[in-house]
Amino acid sequence: MQRIVVLNPKGGSGKTTIAINLASYLASQGARPVLMDFDPQGSTVRWVRKRKPSQARIQVIAAFEKDTRTTRAFQLRVPEDTSHIIVDTPAAIEPGELPEMTRNADKIIVPVLPSDIDIHACSKCIRDLLLVAKIRREDNRIGVIANRIRRNTLTYQSLIRFLHTLGIPIVATIRDSQNYVRAAELGVGVHEMKSYVARADVEQWAPLVRWLAGPVPDAGSPPAQSSGGTGGTGETTVVAQSVNPAPDAACVVPPAVAKA
Ligand SMILES: Nc1ncnc2c1ncn2[C@@H]1O[C@H](COP(=O)(O)OP(=O)(O)O)[C@@H](O)[C@H]1O
Ligand SMILES: [Mg+2]
Numbered sequence: 001m002q003r004i005v006v007l008n009p010k011g012g013s014g015k016t017t018i019a020i021n022l023a024s025y026l027a028s029q030g031a032r033p034v035l036m037d038f039d040p041q042g043s044t045v046r047w048v049r050k051r052k053p054s055q056a057r058i059q060v061i062a063a064f065e066k067d068t069r070t071t072r073a074f075q076l077r078v079p080e081d082t083s084h085i086i087v088d089t090p091a092a093i094e095p096g097e098l099p100e101m102t103r104n105a106d107k108i109i110v111p112v113l114p115s116d117i118d119i120h121a122c123s124k125c126i127r128d129l130l131l132v133a134k135i136r137r138e139d140n141r142i143g144v145i146a147n148r149i150r151r152n153t154l155t156y157q158s159l160i161r162f163l164h165t166l167g168i169p170i171v172a173t174i175r176d177s178q179n180y181v182r183a184a185e186l187g188v189g190v191h192e193m194k195s196y197v198a199r200a201d202v203e204q205w206a207p208l209v210r211w212l213a214g215p216v217p218d219a220g221s222p223p224a225q226s227s228g229g230t231g232g233t234g235e236t237t238v239v240a241q242s243v244n245p246a247p248d249a250a251c252v253v254p255p256a257v258a259k260a
Helices: 015-028 043-050 095-102 116-131 154-166 178-186 195-203 206-213 235-241 247-251 255-259
Strands: 002-006 033-037 059-061 084-088 107-112 142-149 170-175
Touching: 002 015, 015 033, 015 043, 015 084, 015 107, 015 142, 015 178, 033 043, 043 059, 043 178, 095 116, 107 116, 107 206, 116 142, 116 154, 142 154, 142 206, 170 195, 170 206, 178 195
Parallel strands: 002 084, 002 107, 033 059, 033 084, 107 142, 142 170
Antiparallel strands: none
């Protein structure tokens, strides 16, 4: 069972969109994903409830509800045949909550939008993951998704450059597409839409899927090179470098992280 946490304290960065589309993809491949919604807004729960019985089954747990009649562990239990737990997290979570939120996470996906404000928030989020939640960069557990991208805009270029400097791989580049808005309304994911409508969106999920399926380093193995250019899965490097080669930027550690 793989535990995937989608996280970025910045609201509107695409956490729910990524979580539900990933669940939809996995379910359409015959896997048994469970969505765990920690956001009191309950968007993920609402999306699952829109699904029809004829669609691939996705279970959801309203983890934001605190049920005092049972233990927390009982409330969060998943079926035995669960293949993936996808955790959708709320906005504005405090750094102190990150260790708990990311505990046992095999992969942590951080969606980020190409705006100055979002880039700044993402930088803080990744710093907190490394320093507060103590996620080791070389474990390849953190991946950024550049979301709502319009190629060749200046903010997109600066987002790519910034992600290189973090040494964290870009595991997918998702375009700005009304298909995500429509899919959310309909209780489906882009993978479940007609292929002539959503082909361009579906193709963009391939690097993410490969990154998720990639090897998990075992505790005894020596750490890989901590460079966004060469230490990642390779997939992500291709995504980033195809837009902005800047290989020299890949090893730069942001001063705030390097200091601590
Ligand atoms: N790639 C995308 N293209 C178009 N709209 C998007 C995309 N990603 C997210 N959105 C829209 O942006 C809004 C915020 O996304 P959401 O996933 O709810 O963010 P979060 O869960 O981080 O708050 C939603 O209306 C969603 O449909
Ligand atoms: Mg959300």
